[in-house]
Amino acid sequence: MIKYSFLSLIFLLCLSCSKSKVTPDSVTPPVVVTPPIVRTSGPSSGNFNSDRKYNLNLIYFVPKDIEAIPDHEKRLSELLLWTQNWFKAQMGNAGYANKTFGLFTNETKTRVRIITIYGKKSSTGYPYEGGSTAVMDEVDAYFAENPSYKTSDHNLVILPLYGKKSDGVTPTGGPFYGIGKTCFALDYPEMDIRNLGKTDEIGKRFSVWFGGLVHELGHGINLPHNCQKVSENTNPFKGMALMWAGNGTIGISPTFLTDADCAVLNVNQIFNTDTKEYYGNSTGTITSINATYNSAKQAIVLSGKYASSLPVNSIIYYNDPNVNNEGIGANRDYNAVTWESKTIGNDAFYIEMPISEFTYKDNATPYELRVKLVQNNGNVISTNYSYKFVDGIPVLNFTSKVELSKIGWTIKSFSSEEATGEPAPNGKANVLIDNDINTYWHSKWQNGASNYPHQIIIDLGANKTAEGVSLVQRSGLNRSIKDFEILISDDNITFTPLLNTALLNENGRQNFNFASTKVFRYLKFIAKNGFDGTQFAALAEIGLY
Template sequence: MRTKTLALCLLLATSLFACKKSPVAADVTALELSTDTVYTSPQSRNLNLVYFVPNDLDTLPAYEKRLSELMLWTQNYVKQEMLRNGYPNKTFGMFADLSINRVKIITIRGTKPKSDYSYSSGAGNVQAEINAYFTAHPTEKTSDHTLVILPRYSFRPDGTPDGGPFFGLGRWCFALDYEGLDIKNLGKTDTEGNRFSVWFGGLVHELGHGLNLPHNCQKVSENATLGMALMWAGNGTLGKSNTFLTATDCAILNVNQIFNNDSKTYYGALNARVTRIHADYSATKSAIVLSGRFTSDTKVNSIVYYNDPNVNNEGVGANKDYNAVTWESKAIGTDSFYVEMPIADFKYKDASPYELRLKLVHDNGTVTQNSYAYKFVNALPVLEFSTKNEISKAGWSIAAFSSQQTTAVAANVIDNNLSTGWHSQWSVAPAASYPHFITIDLGQLKTLDGFTILNGDRRAIKDVDILYSTDGINFSLASTLQIPKLGSIQNFAFQAPLSFRYFKVLAKSSWDGEQFAQFAELGFYKN
């Protein structure tokens, strides 16, 4: 296609920063340059590359040339990493004129000064103005993925550039341009080269986030052969030493909208879940072995496994997952998975708890997640989350509850439907507050080995007392527990088999610190 050169540049971004959002609209103007350039791409959808300039700044010298060369290098780097992981001729789409080594950059002059586009709170203002531009120029937006580069605002005393947003935010990512962001500095180890590696590596890292990639790190065995995972700390090594995309990264990119030349709809809603999982440690293989089944109304291409350690109580999840070590496997048939994860590839094998995030990578680019808790004891994994054969819920009823919301009643926790659940009463003031409880009547005396629970995605209960009774009047304490907020069915074994008819979950606190309580399903099992 033939276009007027409006701007330049697509990017990736650093992993040192966090994400935010907020919308504000404003008029925007594209800076038109005088040269006609022919930009083409073999892809039907391409990265939206935006150079966004606050109204009290200007573009930096040679930004189109510098950023074009770096973006073409990045496109090829990703292509080579995809090939290494078994995906030939796959990389992100980007409009370019290869005869002059330029990529299409949409340069937009903002309506506000740089103080309104700060790192901490300016991303929403930038997004709003870019969206306004795309609304006025709909053919300029060719995909759901947008890389925004802003010129640096200033230099610190040591020469380090400083500026606006620099992080991933959904399918948007932000990065910083400065005069030394030049391919001539790639691979240098002097002061300028080290600075370049941090900022360019950061750009590519954040681009990874904008292309749907979470953090993860290299396996122990990959340190010597492959080096540093880009989505861990590649912002300090890219261009200087081995820096790579993991197999999990490439499996997710393989189904990315701008990595595929087709017309299908990407990132649509779907229904999928893991229906059974078996987890065991094989002493013979010295590995964690996982297998199971899933159901999905959209094809699953890969299954990826993120093992995220909570080292020194750092937490797990977004921005606390840099040290998650990962594996990938292909779907077996249409509904099964299997993987072996050697424990020699785990860096942390102390008593730190782990969260296993098992993700189904669907053909439409959507990734769905199930999470499971485990830990290492004496350097060996203790895995207690395998699916249990629960007893039938026929004849069960709700004997009592502290409160319920009419749209999320207590009976939902025994309806065999994981998509429904109970929520404490909140719509009528005053809302019910802790403690909250539900008592289940099994209909007859049973001797059981443990219970299962699916905690809420929101308002998840945290600290609970588990009580049991034979008559529904006199209750004994079975245990005091903390129910992790994982979004998957969790198993809790009794210290010894218990005989009871009535079972009470007494919730005393929530994970979000608020007064509301919610969980989805409760069951029991016999070994």
């Protein structure tokens, strides 16, 4: 038996009943768990309606490490409603009454529906260069999950500023440009309609960023760059073309849409209240053109015929000067001076373009003329030609030849074609004689590429009489051919050389006269090299006249 002494028992009882002395410093503070901020993508709260099926998709895209700018829905709503009315006024001035782009608005028409999408990445994942793809991947994913909020093919995506430059005032941010039918712009605290028209530093900064938004919106609704005519530059009701440098003048000095711009917008999906389908497949081309300089009128006079699978609402003409070898085409066409005309009947056009409206008329500045068919489904199809000024007078050598019919023509043989790698019907040799300059043959590049020289023999079906050959480079000049030969034959055995010369690296039909009229059945075309130095070749069309 174990025995405990009394004193020992008392000691144990005291020990077990004693309390620790607690000091304030020893208290462990409670752990406060802050719940994560949940940012949910979605449209503006409230009821919004529109009078049409197709509307501008307005998206506010916020990277993971960036906060939305305060009052952005109010500020951007006021700016977009102002812009909507500005486009309406410009369209009215061009003869298209009450036409502008659609927006979802609230009942009082003081707010527009903005879809806020919170990005999955930090701002570094959406840089200026290349960031548009990452943004649109998430925008497209949102619309795939919420298809009712995508009401057209046109998107305006606005991102809050990421920071400021070293001056402490100039915003920096993500993508700010147009790609296809989507455009990007930037929001910052001073993006406020109260700054419209101000000429102080805040007003000037606002003009650049808001003007940039409207300019890029132009790209997102199908407008390329172009500039005002000489006389429009001093017209107090016109001034600066939006799609030239109007991003720096809108709201401060006269800024306008050119007639060519308005013709494109007239058939734009979100400028119309009908419910038909827009931007579907269609074809169109200029089948013949007559180009002369009328010295009495001091004007370039164009007339011609076109073929189109859809009705054509307007013909527009872009004269794009290659100033100081800057190049031509997208982002090099700011200084393209433009005209617009309506169709004559269902297949003809006519326009006079006074050379007094051209800024550049020196011998060193070649031009590309783009004649565009504006189809009623919103498509715009271009046929391109080249010309130049000599001593202030335009030299126009692209008047159409009367080409031989290609009925009965076949491809007898070819050294190479890309049968599957190009979008159908492109790639195959037979599209060289399909009378469509928008299709193209391409040398083989899949499963073992073919090298220069590339050759194609055309059987005309019977002996034909011709004075020359016409060739058209692939549109856009991708894989364009430089040096080539033309040979002819009666029997597809013995060939006689006729031409050994070079194409220009230009769009449009190029004519090459034979030394004399020839009669033959077989035409051999040999491509010897290309402008890009690779082994690949492409060509749109071969014809005879």
